[in-house]
Amino acid sequence: MKHEMVFGLHAVEALLQRQPERVKELWLLKGREDERLTSITTLATQFGLKPQVTSRKVLDEKSESTQHQGVLARCVAEPVKGENELDELLDRTDVPFLLVLDGVTDPHNLGACIRSADAAGVHGVIVPRDRSAGLGPIVRKVAVGAAEAVPLFQVTNLARTLRHLQERGVWIVGAAGEATHTLYQSKLTGPLAIAMGAEGKGLRRLTREVCDDLISIPMAGEVSSLNVSVATGISLFEAVRQRSAD
Numbered sequence: 001m002k003h004e005m006v007f008g009l010h011a012v013e014a015l016l017q018r019q020p021e022r023v024k025e026l027w028l029l030k031g032r033e034d035e036r037l038t039s040i041t042t043l044a045t046q047f048g049l050k051p052q053v054t055s056r057k058v059l060d061e062k063s064e065s066t067q068h069q070g071v072l073a074r075c076v077a078e079p080v081k082g083e084n085e086l087d088e089l090l091d092r093t094d095v096p097f098l099l100v101l102d103g104v105t106d107p108h109n110l111g112a113c114i115r116s117a118d119a120a121g122v123h124g125v126i127v128p129r130d131r132s133a134g135l136g137p138i139v140r141k142v143a144v145g146a147a148e149a150v151p152l153f154q155v156t157n158l159a160r161t162l163r164h165l166q167e168r169g170v171w172i173v174g175a176a177g178e179a180t181h182t183l184y185q186s187k188l189t190g191p192l193a194i195a196m197g198a199e200g201k202g203l204r205r206l207t208r209e210v211c212d213d214l215i216s217i218p219m220a221g222e223v224s225s226l227n228v229s230v231a232t233g234i235s236l237f238e239a240v241r242q243r244s245a246d
């Protein structure tokens, strides 16, 4: 059975709240006492887990990071969700609201996008299997628990998946700085997927061609583009605004 490390206060707490059965070992930093750690200890104890108190050096080594915030869990790796699980989500969701990330490779950006997706009420995030950061410990830590809440679907051929979404009635809107009309002029109600491009290259040509609509976020200053996680937050919350007024 494959295992993975999850660290960070929010990520480990969310894991214990949502999927405690996956957690096999839990380490806490010696000498660190605060409300959050107490809550994690209480949750762990409820599920029969005995946290091991250890030094910063051991936590750094085990997590291969210094960003663990004094909390580290070893857990059974989650099976990767793909096209079939995405179809199941569509079957059970009346008005799907999806986020597509076309090759976001920086785990901090992916984590921040998942965090915004959770806050906006997105039902699922879709990424290409080969050209994206996976759900590693940094992504989970940056997503502060959202990675345990919002499903991530890793698909083999993104353009094919987008066409399949269209066949199932989902409207695909791509965000691209050079689009001639803006996010605020676009219709973001109904079954919807918003597609964002990669940090360097933006949306790939095939992805762009599949989109039903391309929108830009107006830029007033000198720089030509926003960070992808910032653009994701702006786009998702414009959709939330339109969807709640609908």
Ligand SMILES: C[S@@+](CC[C@H](N)C(=O)[O-])C[C@H]1O[C@@H](n2cnc3c(N)ncnc32)[C@H](O)[C@@H]1O
Pocket: 174, 175, 176, 177, 178, 195, 196, 197, 198, 199, 200, 201, 202, 203, 215, 216, 217, 218, 219, 224, 225, 226, 227, 228, 229, 231, 232
């Ligand atoms: C850092 S940008 C990529 C910039 C890239 N040079 C390009 O030409 O698209 C990453 C992604 O964020 C989104 N984005 C950033 N700024 C945007 C804007 N002003 N309007 C629409 N989308 C934007 C797009 O999806 C873009 O592909």
